[in-house]
Amino acid sequence: MSADVHSYLKATETDIESIPVIDISKLIDGTDKQGVADEIGRVCESLGFLYIVNHGVDKDLIKRVKDMTERFFNLPFEEKQKLNIVNSGQTLRGYIPMFGENVDPEHTKDFKECFDLAEDESDISPFFGPNQMPENWPEFKDTMEAYHQAMVELANKLIGAISLSLGLPHDYFYNKQKHPISIQRILHYPPQEGSITREKIGIGEHTDYGFLTILSQDDVGGLQVKNRSGEWISAPPIEGSFIVNIGDLVQTYTNDRYVSTYHRVINISGKERYSYPFFMDMDFDAVVEPVATCVSEDNPSKYAAYKCGEHKYRRFVESYEHLKEEKIA
Known part of the structure; x- marks a missing residue:
């Protein structure tokens, strides 16, 4: 059965000029950090999405993650449900079943299932605490x-490059990342057939809540990006690449220079x-406000200061029913 896709959901096929590919090898080895940073900055001004290649992440590790992701989502539903994210409260680690998270709840039910983890910790607070892991599968835990x-x-390394692209010291944002919020997510999107409308798609349209997202995807495709002209364009897989995009925090820090x-x-x-996808943020209590290099008499600050974790947690409350009755510890 073929899919009948509503016109609103159709995207223009992308060429290399639409979403640039940046070789970051000279950022990784340190031979030209500023040159790579300037390239990244230009893309952040024009789109905020880019492919990176020669990133130095071990290919075998990526392959193991992909293999185990398929195995995990093929587990019986009852096994996955034992790890439901509801069990973790504000720590927000574990399995999210179909329609368990909706990032555009006014318009869309997300046709996906997920599993979230991060650094395993004993102290519990919003976004921090122990991971939930499948029993008797140590290889999954170690690999993830x-x-x-x-x-x-x-x-x-990428955040250092963004600092340089803004005329700031390389370690400017590191000072706000002593104990940062981070989430490693794995995702499964079943195929859709028949009549497809905005009411139910893989994931509804949204911006990312944090600072930076690094995405690895399989060869199936389906990711779409809204460019500065308001057109939806495809972001197809490129072998050996990651897709990187900036989030809400960067838009605030740059006073809308990067969106x-x-x-x-x-x-x-x-x-x-x-x-x-991997999501990187700042410390929970890090203050987010426009940086000095993005504010001037002609371009005054557009944002009042806010705390990273409180902003991110509010966005999660919009997506998860089980958080609506909880208060930040």
């Missing part, structure tokens, strides 16, 4: 936590789609 750590290290970009997923491939 190793991948999370690899993403933290890559994100730190957090809307995106969504619609899987009409006829195949199961899997993806592996």
Whole structure:
């Protein structure tokens, strides 16, 4: 059965000029951090989405994550439900079943299932605490936590580049990341058939809540990005690449010089789609406000200061029913 996609959900096929590909090898090895930073900055001004290649993340680790992601989502539903994110309260770790999270709840039910983890910790507070992991599967835990750590290290390099692109010291944002919020997510999007409208798609249109997202995706496709002209364009898989996009925090820090970009997923491939986004933020109590290099007499600050964690938690409350009765500890 083929899919009949509503016109609002259709996207223009992308070429390389639409979403640029940046070789970050000279950022990784330190030979030209500023040059790569300037490239990233130009894309953040024009779109906020880019592909990165030569990123240095181990290919075998990526493959293991992809293999285990498929195995995890093929577990019986009862096994996955034992790890339901509701069990973790404000820590927000574990399994999210179909329609358990909706990022655009006024318009869309998200046709996806997820699993979230981060650094395993004993102290519990919003976004921090122990991971929930499948029983008797230590390889899953070890691999996912190793991948999370690899993403933290890559994100730190990219965040340093964003600092440089703004005329700030390389470590400017590191000072706000002594104990940052981070989430490693794995995702499963079943294929959709028949009549497809905005009411139910893989994930509804949204901006990301935090600072930076690093996405690995399989070869199925389905990611769409809204460009500065208001057109939806496709973001197809490129082998060996990650997709990087900036989030709400960067838009605030840069006083709208860099803008957090809307995106969504619609899987009409006829195949199961899997993806592996990593989200990097600041410390929970880090103050978010426009930086000095993005404010002037002609361009005054557009934002009042707010705390990173409180902003992110409010966005999660909009998506998760079980948080609506809880208060931040």
